[in-house]
Every structure is written in C-alpha cells, then in structure tokens.
Amino acid sequence: MIGCALVDVKEDPASPYYLVPEGAVIELHQPVAIPPGTTRVWFVRGRVAPGRDWYDTSCNLEINTLDRNRVQTVEAGRFVVRRVQRTSASVAQWQPSVEVAMLGGGIGGDSGYNRTWQGYHLWLASENQPDVRRLTCAGIYGEPRDAKPPSINEMRATLGTVASLRLP
Secondary structure, eight states, X not given: OOOOOOOOOOSOTTOTTSOOOTTOEEEEOSOEEEOTTOSEEEEETTEEESSOOXXXXXXXXXXSOOOSSSOEEEOSEEEEEEEEEEEEEEEEEEEEOHHHHHTTOOSTTEEEEEXXXXXXXXXXXXXXXXXXXXXXXXXXXXXXXXXXXXXXXXXXXXXXXXXXXXXO
16 A cells, blocks of 8 residues: 655654754844845844854845845844744756757757755744844755755754754
C-alpha cells in the first residue's frame, strides 16, 4: 500500500524540521535601530548587521511601518510567537551553453542556475510594541539539494546576545 504519513519529528532544537511552537517568546535584550527607508533589521552571527548573509543563517526583525526619512527603534522587550509559517524563495535562470548558441539554438546542452533558501516567519505579538510584525529566519542560499530551514539552535546562534528564543 502506498500512502502519505505524517513524519514524526522529535522535539529536537537541532533539527531544521522541529518548528518553533506558538507561544514561544522572542526576548529582545537591547534596542535595535531600523534604518530609514526599510522595515527591518538583520541579525547575522549573533550581531545586528547591515543585511543578510546569503551563505549562513540570517534573521530579520520586521515592523509594519515604513518611514523613509528617519531611523525607527524597536525597544528591548518581549514578543510572543502567535503563528509560525514556512517560507522559501527560488531563483532559476536558463542560460544556453556556448555550443548551443554556436549551433543556432536547440534543446539539449543547456545550462542554468537554480538557487533557493528556506526558512520560517515567526509572527509576533506585543502589547507594548504592536508595530513589530515578525521575525524571519532563513538558512543558506544554495542548490535546492542543500537548502533547509534553520534549526532552533541555528536561530538562537544567529540572534546571539541581542535576542533570545525561549520555547514554552
């Protein structure tokens, strides 16, 4: 008999498939600045960073309001995870090889580019800072066979001492 079955994922923070449960808490230990013209601040290798690292786990804390002219600040505080959502993005581009171009086209001999990343959106709630939207953490950007979402342990390492992730 052939069929589908749910995969039994153990509660292992090292597994990329063990989801952060609803009710988990993101504790921001210090204020973080959101640059003008954007709605997010990045965390890479335990520090606030100017952008994502495509080849390592990265997280970003996102707010709802865009201000093009001034820095916005998310104050230190407690944010409850109210929903968890898988996310991914892929980039694929077909490029004909030199041989195909010289022969005037054709189907065989093509080369292409296919990269992807996988991650999680952690939708957040805070009574004191309702403009805070979510924390998104993504794994490496690479070949589809290498892409996997970050584990809870990888997310924690990425947040470093700036923020912590506590499970219920």
